[in-house]
Amino acid sequence: xxxxxxxxxxxxxxxxxxxxxxxxxxxxxxxxxxxxxxxxxxxxxxxxxxxxxxxxxxxxxxxxxxxxxxxxxxxxxxxxxxxxxxxxxxxxxxxxxxxxxxxxxxxxxxxxxxxxxxxxxxxxxxxxxxxxxxxxxxxxxxxxxxxxxxxxxxxxxxxxxxxxxxxxxxxxxxxxxxxxxxxxxxxxxxxxxxxxxxxxxxxxxxxxxxxxxxxxxxxxxxxxxxxxxxxxxxxxxxxxxxxxxxxxxxxxxxxxxxxxxxxxxxxxxxxxxxxxxxxxxxxxxxxxxxxxxxxxxxxxxxxxxxxxxxxxxxxxxxxxxxxxxxxxxxxxxxxxxxxxxxxxxxxxxxxxxxxxxxxxxxxxxxxxxxxxxxxxxxxxxxxxxxxxxxxxxxxxxxxxxxxxxxxxxxxxxxxxxxxxxxxxxxxxxxxxxxxxxxxxxxxxxxxxxxxxxxxxxxxx
Amino acid sequence: xxxxxxxxxxxxxxxxxxxxxxxxxxxxxxxxxxxxxxxxxxxxxxxxxxxxxxxxxxxxxxxxxxxxxxxxxxxxxxxxxxxxxxxxxxxxxxxxxxxxxxxxxxxxxxxxxxxxxxxxxxxxxxxxxxxxxxxxxxxxxxxxxxxxxxxxxxxxxxxxxxxxxxxxxxxxxxxxxxxxxxxxxxxxxxxxxxxxxxxxxxxxxxxxxxxxxxxxxxxxxxxxxxxxxxxxxxxxxxxxxxxxxxxxxxxxxxxxxxxxxxxxxxxxxxxxxxxxxxxxxxxxxxxxxxxxxxxxxxxxxxxxxxxxxxxxxxxxxxxxxxxxxxxxxxxxxxxxxxxxxxxxxxxxxxxxxxxxxxxxxxxxxxxxxx
Numbered sequence: 131x132x133x134x135x136x137x138x139x140x141x142x143x144x145x146x147x148x149x150x151x152x153x154x155x156x157x158x159x160x161x162x163x164x165x166x167x168x169x170x171x172x173x174x175x176x177x178x179x180x181x182x183x184x185x186x187x188x189x190x191x192x193x194x195x196x197x198x199x200x201x202x203x204x205x206x207x208x209x210x211x212x213x214x215x216x217x218x219x220x221x222x223x224x225x226x227x228x229x230x231x232x233x234x235x236x237x238x239x240x241x242x243x244x245x246x247x248x249x250x251x252x253x254x255x256x257x258x259x260x261x262x263x264x265x266x267x268x269x270x271x272x273x274x275x276x277x278x279x280x281x282x283x284x285x286x287x288x289x290x291x292x293x294x295x296x297x298x299x300x301x302x303x304x305x306x307x308x309x310x311x312x313x314x315x316x317x318x319x320x321x322x323x324x325x326x327x328x329x330x331x332x333x334x335x336x337x338x339x340x341x342x343x344x345x346x347x348x349x350x351x352x353x354x355x356x357x358x359x360x361x362x363x364x365x366x367x368x369x370x371x372x373x374x375x376x377x378x379x380x381x382x383x384x385x386x387x388x389x390x391x392x393x394x395x396x397x398x399x400x401x402x403x404x405x406x407x408x409x410x411x412x413x414x415x416x417x418x419x420x421x422x423x424x425x426x427x428x429x430x431x432x433x434x435x436x437x438x439x440x441x442x443x444x445x446x447x448x449x450x451x452x453x454x455x456x457x458x459x460x461x462x463x464x465x466x467x468x469x470x471x472x473x474x475x476x477x478x479x480x481x482x483x484x485x486x487x488x489x490x491x492x493x494x495x496x497x498x499x500x501x502x503x504x505x506x507x508x509x510x511x512x513x514x515x516x517x518x519x520x521x522x523x524x525x526x527x528x529x530x531x532x533x534x535x536x537x538x539x540x541x542x543x544x545x546x547x548x549x550x551x552x553x554x555x556x557x558x559x560x561x562x563x564x565x566x567x568x569x570x571x572x573x574x575x576x577x578x579x580x581x582x583x584x585x586x587x588x589x590x
Numbered sequence: 591x592x593x594x595x596x597x598x599x600x601x602x603x604x605x606x607x608x609x610x611x612x613x614x615x616x617x618x619x620x621x622x623x624x625x626x627x628x629x630x631x632x633x634x635x636x637x638x639x640x641x642x643x644x645x646x647x648x649x650x651x652x653x654x655x656x657x658x659x660x661x662x663x664x665x666x667x668x669x670x671x672x673x674x675x676x677x678x679x680x681x682x683x684x685x686x687x688x689x690x691x692x693x694x695x696x697x698x699x700x701x702x703x704x705x706x707x708x709x710x711x712x713x714x715x716x717x718x719x720x721x722x723x724x725x726x727x728x729x730x731x732x733x734x735x736x737x738x739x740x741x742x743x744x745x746x747x748x749x750x751x752x753x754x755x756x757x758x759x760x761x762x763x764x765x766x767x768x769x770x771x772x773x774x775x776x777x778x779x780x781x782x783x784x785x786x787x788x789x790x791x792x793x794x795x796x797x798x799x800x801x802x803x804x805x806x807x808x809x810x811x812x813x814x815x816x817x818x819x820x821x822x823x824x825x826x827x828x829x830x831x832x833x834x835x836x837x838x839x840x841x842x843x844x845x846x847x848x849x850x851x852x853x854x855x856x857x858x859x860x861x862x863x864x865x866x867x868x869x870x871x872x873x874x875x876x877x878x879x880x881x882x883x884x885x886x887x888x889x890x891x892x893x894x895x896x897x898x899x900x901x902x903x904x905x906x907x908x909x910x911x912x913x914x915x916x917x918x919x920x921x922x923x924x925x926x927x928x929x930x931x932x933x934x935x936x937x938x939x940x941x942x943x944x945x946x947x948x949x950x951x952x953x954x955x956x957x958x959x960x
Contacts, residue, residue, distance in 0.1 A: 196941070199936050199939045201795060201933055201936040201937075204933040204935050211728075212728045213932070214705075214708070215706060215935055228939055254707065255708070
């Protein structure tokens with residue numbers, strides 16, 4: 131990702147805007163063209179009408195051609211209020227009878243019967259529309275065609291064309307705005323599944339290797355199926371890795387057990403105090419190693435079960451009893467007073483009993499090993515939406531600044547611990563939709579609280 | 591219009607007078623008549639040149655008031671009769687040289703023709719927007735007065751029962767009492783006066799039959815034709831003429847204010863209303879001052895002053911009290927404003943004008959001088 135790619139949204143919007151802009155420009159041009167045609171057409175009719183009226187006023191009186199230009203012809207043309215009017219009447223001999231002699235007679239090749247052509251022209255330095263109407267006389271004295279040429283400036287035409295165009299442009303703009311707004315809406319709607327897939331991927335638990343099942347439009351399916359393929363491969367890798375770790379831990383435990391037995395035998399031999407001291411240290415290390423192997427096995431098991439075993443209704447109280455029973459032998463070694471404060475009735479949640487027992491065991495183990503000089507208390511509490519298992523001891527506890535680290539694997543390597551205990555508990559709780567938290571009791575005491583969603587909770 | 595029926599006896603003096611009127615091409619002012627100056631009230635910074643076919647006494651209060659607002663402007667005022675002004679302005683425009691900055695003329699058809707030929711420059715100011723639509727063409731030619739066209743009569747000599755109320759009545763009066771009104775009715779000589787031609791043309795457009803009868807009656811009564819309103823009013827005041835036909839009310843009312851015993855009649859069938867035109871020339875050397883002056887004429891201040899001092903009527907028809915039928919002509923729809931529009935080009939068509947004047951002359955002058 132060297133270069134920031136423009137978003138799909140902005141790409142689409144830019145392209146659609148360009149198309150709309152080009153379309154609007156084309157439509158505006160067309161509108162101007164048609165508006166001018168329409169304006170010309172409307173006013174040209176008046177122009178031709180006025181020319182006909184003027185031609186009508188031609189007369190032969192006493193052998194001479196006379197014309198009495200009707201006021202109505204000018205009034206007709208004056209309906210375009212601001213426009214100037216030029217005209218001339220040319221007799222068959224080509225002499226101008228009246229009007230503007232320097233007005234050019236337009237050469238019209240229209241057939242005699244057709245309506246007169248209206249042409250663009252220039253007169254006195256301004257643009258005009260002009261037409262010519264011919265009238266044939268076959269009087270003995272006047273023979274031939276008398277031309278009436280009428281020209282008019284184009285202000286009213288331009289104003290009308292401009293007004294028509296502006297209205298059309300207003301419509302085009304409104305339509306473009308509507309199209310653009312619609313496009314924004316449509317693109318946002320169409321791109322929403324991408325966000326949905328992204329959210330599903332983002333919100334996944336880091337250990338979740340189940341397939342993505344969110345429904346997507348056809349276009350996104352290759353992307354989702356490629357992701358799922360990747361997840362499948364990842365899952366098989368992880369399974370393989372955990373299997374390997376479990377196998378390795380299991381394989382190591384057997385020689386370790388043998389080793390511990392040999393050490394037991396060896397310790398019964400008389401030996402020098404110095405050697406005895408060494409032997410004791412070796413025994414401690416071997417214990418540590420065997421516990422680590424046990425935790426690794428437990429970790430692998432918990433992780434395996436997290437994805438594979440369906441959650442069933444289990445009694446938390448029962449689980450805690452089992453856990454403490456398995457952990458107590460170690461507690462007894464240290465002469466720690468263990469007390470249980472359990473509700474008299476079963477507290478049922480959806481969970482995996484084996485994993486949960488493993489979690490409680492690890493927390494208790496952790497408390498005995500690092501805290502609890504004299505006392506250990508286990509409580510099970512039913513809260514509104516959660517069930518809390520609290521393990522309290524009277525030891526110094528974990529300083530709050532280390533809380534975020536202790537749930538990470540090997541986050542706090544301790545002299546006689548593996549650093550896996552709390553992380554196993556945290557993983558189990560995460561798999562159940564719960565969480566692990568800590569509390570410093572009022573006096574000399576520290577509690578680890580495991581919250582699990584109760585069966586009626588949203589995640590049950 | 592049969593000349594044989596024409597009464598043969600007529601005073602020689604009147605005949606000579608008429609002949610003089612016909613022969614004299616322009617009894618009023620000649621082209622480029624002496625230039626009255628209105629010197630700047632303060633240091634002179636610019637000159638505004640007004641070429642006008644409108645009488646200076648009427649314009650003077652307006653120009654002086656304009657100078658109060660523009661104390662650094664010297665105003666040059668050149669007087670013409672309408673046709674001369676048109677000829678001079680047309681020539682100047684064709685040659686592309688300036689003839690002053692502003693033209694004022696009651697011959698609005700001529701101003702329209704000049705504007706149509708591209709000799710005008712548009713003036714766009716808040717004041718020009720207040721002008722009625724019929725008195726503004728292209729923002730180039732503006733009507734700045736409202737002047738009913740009236741009959742004027744001598745109160746002493748014309749008995750009340752004779753006072754004509756309509757165009758038809760004046761025609762009938764001349765026909766029925768030839769002995770009283772023979773040679774004692776005056777009107778414009780439309781060959782010389784552009785405004786006379788414009789008014790006669792509009793008369794002919796209103797009702798052709800009435801116009802025909804009127805023209806015939808005027809011809810029979812040997813109507814006196816003059817270039818200018820002033821001369822006819824002079825003669826009516828002096829009692830030589832009894833009735834003036836198609837007179838501008840503003841001129842006549844000015845006389846009444848000055849003490850003349852004249853009566854004004856707004857014709858009850860239709861009253862033509864002329865709006866004197868103002869136009870800024872395309873070639874104006876001081877166009878900004880010209881535009882200012884035109885805006886001033888159209889402004890509330892200019893209009894109020896004009897109504898009080900110069901032209902006595904406002905665009906809404908408000909007029910001086912005691913004038914028969916003045917205020918009501920707009921309200922009752924009798925007023926026929928001569929719209930400043932390209933339709934006036936028909937009036938200015940050379941051929942049509944030539945024929946119209948020829949017909950008019952045949953009916954009126956030829957018959958009268960026979």
